Amino acid sequence: MLREMVLSFIGSGNMAEAMIRGLIARQLMPPENIVAAGPRRERGRELARQYHVRWTQDNSAAAREADILVLSVKPQVLPKVWPEIKSYLKEELLVISIVAGARISTLSQNTGRTQIVRAMPNTPGQIGKGMTVWTATDAVPSVRRTQANAILGALGEEIFVGDESYLDMATALSGTGPAYVFLFMEAMIDAGVHMGFSRHVAEKLVLQTIEGSVAIARESKRHPAVLRNRVTSPGGTSAEALYQLEKGGLRTVVSKAIWAAYQRSKLLGDMSEGKKA
Numbered sequence: 001m002l003r004e005m006v007l008s009f010i011g012s013g014n015m016a017e018a019m020i021r022g023l024i025a026r027q028l029m030p031p032e033n034i035v036a037a038g039p040r041r042e043r044g045r046e047l048a049r050q051y052h053v054r055w056t057q058d059n060s061a062a063a064r065e066a067d068i069l070v071l072s073v074k075p076q077v078l079p080k081v082w083p084e085i086k087s088y089l090k091e092e093l094l095v096i097s098i099v100a101g102a103r104i105s106t107l108s109q110n111t112g113r114t115q116i117v118r119a120m121p122n123t124p125g126q127i128g129k130g131m132t133v134w135t136a137t138d139a140v141p142s143v144r145r146t147q148a149n150a151i152l153g154a155l156g157e158e159i160f161v162g163d164e165s166y167l168d169m170a171t172a173l174s175g176t177g178p179a180y181v182f183l184f185m186e187a188m189i190d191a192g193v194h195m196g197f198s199r200h201v202a203e204k205l206v207l208q209t210i211e212g213s214v215a216i217a218r219e220s221k222r223h224p225a226v227l228r229n230r231v232t233s234p235g236g237t238s239a240e241a242l243y244q245l246e247k248g249g250l251r252t253v254v255s256k257a258i259w260a261a262y263q264r265s266k267l268l269g270d271m272s273e274g275k276k277a
Contacts, residue, residue, distance in 0.1 A: 001143065001146060001147055001150070002023075002028050002029045002068075002147055002150060002151070003028070003029060003030060003033070004033075005029070005033060005067040005068055005147070006033050006034075006035065006065045006066055006067050006068070007023070007029060007033060007034050007035070007066065007067070007068045007069075007070065007151070008034075008035040008036075008037065008062040008063060008065055008066035008068070008069050008070070009034075009035065009036045009037060009038075009062070009070045009072055010037050010059055010062060010063065010069065010070070010071050010072065010073060010081055010085065011037070011038060011070075011071065011072035011073035011074075011077070012036040012037065012038035012040075012043055012044065012047060012055070012072070013038075013072060013073075014123070014126055015072055015098055015121060015123075015125060015126070015155075016036060016070065016072040017047065017051075017126070018121075018125045018126040018127075018128075018130070018154075018155055019070065019072075019125075019151060019152075019154050019155060020034055020036065020047065020051050020053060021051065021128075021154075022125075022128055022153075022154025022155060023151065023154045024051055024053075025128075025154075026154060028150055028151075028154065031051055031052040031053045032052070032053070032054065034051075034053040034054065035053065035054045035055070035056065035061075035062045035065055035066070036048075036053055036054070036055045036056075036062075037055070037056050037057070037058065037059050037061070037062035037063075038055070038057065039057060041057060044056070044057065059081060059084040059085050060084050060085060060087075060088050062085075063084075063085035063088040063089055064088040066089070066090065066093060067090065067092075067093065067094070068093070068094045068095075068096065068147065068151070069085075069089065069093055069094070069095050069096070069111075070096045070097075070098065070151070071095065071096070071097040071098065071099050071102070071107070072098050072099070073099060074099075075099055075100055075101050075102060075268060075272065078099060078102060078110075078272070082110040082111075085111070086110065086111060086112060089111060089112065089113060092115070093111075093113050093115065094115045094117065094140065094144050094147065094148065095107060095111055095113055095115065095116050095117065096117040096119060096148055096151065096152075097116070097117070097118050097119065098119050098120070098121055100120070100171060100175070100265065100268060101171075101265055101267075101268025101269045101271070101272050102118070102269070102272050103118070103164065103269045103272060104116050104118050104135075104137060104164055106269075106272045108137070114137055114139035115136075115137065115139050115140045115141075115144060116136065116137045116139075116140070117134055117135070117136045117137075117140060117145075117148045118134065118135055118136075118164060118167055119132050119133070119134035119135075119148075119152055119158075119167075120132065120133050120134070120167050120170045120171050120174070120175045121152070121155050121175070122174050122175050122176075122177060122178055123178050124156060124178060125155030125156050128154075128155065128156050129156050130155035130156035130157070131156060131157050131158075131159075131174045131177075132152045132153075132155050132156065132157070132158040132159070133158070133159050133161055133166060133167060133170035133174065133175075134148065134152055134158060134159070134160055134161070134167075135160065135161050135162065135163070135164050135166070135167060136148065136160075145160075167265075168262055168265040168266050168269065169262060171261065171262070171265040172258050172259070172261035172262035172264075172265055173258060175265075176258075176261045180254065180257065180258075181210070185206055185207070185210060188202075188206045188209075189202045189203050189206050190202075192205060192206065213227075228242070
């Protein structure tokens with residue numbers, strides 16, 4: 001369903017590359033039907049060499065060809081992009097946005113199109129292990145939704161939601177989530193080094209521990225609290241460590257951090273609509 005389409009990316013950063021890689025690896029689109037637009041010539045040449053896609057520094061040229069247009073720029077770049085592409089968009093264009101905070105109303109107003117998909121992927125999509133939450137306007141027909149599903153699925157797993165408000169929640173939980181995990185990993189590694197492990201050994205211990213824990217959680221399908229209780233013996237080392245984590249307010253701090261990210265995501269959406277902070 002995608003092989004006859006021309007897919008153009010406005011913005012050719014890491015997430016755009018991840019989508020390109022996934023689409024080509026799954027043979028969903030021929031490389032010559034993919035256009036990557038971005039300001040850096042060396043970046044465009046790198047994508048063309050590695051994936052055999054077409055590239056351009058001209059956003060209007062990429063927009064003119066597109067049957068499906070993916071907006072994959074930084075939020076602050078969008079105001080510059082609109083005047084470069086709006087006059088060149090096809091009538092039945094499908095617009096897919098992975099721009100944080102950019103609401104459907106903003107996307108529709110500035111493109112003049114009604115077939116809009118808004119998505120929030122996360123950085124593990126760069127290795128095909130991502131989690132993407134997405135929604136679509138009522139104007140997007142079923143065939144287009146299937147195409148959007150395939151494109152976003154190239155990043156890993158995806159979930160469709162019927163209400164756009166869930167996108168801000170997803171931004172705080174899964175979109176920003178890798179940063180929380182990396183910080184926790186960093187803290188564990190530093191503790192290992194403090195005890196006397198080399199950094200190399202500490203990193204290996206922590207990475208495998210987290211990977212294995214996630215695998216158990218997936219395969220067992222049990223609540224994390226059940227799994228935690230199974231490895232916590234009365235009076236043991238796990239019990240003592242967990243006591244200190246709870247005493248330090250780990251749950252509260254994590255909850256507050258995610259809530260703050262959620263509020264920030266909503267604020268970015270207000271700003272994209274021209275509302276004052």
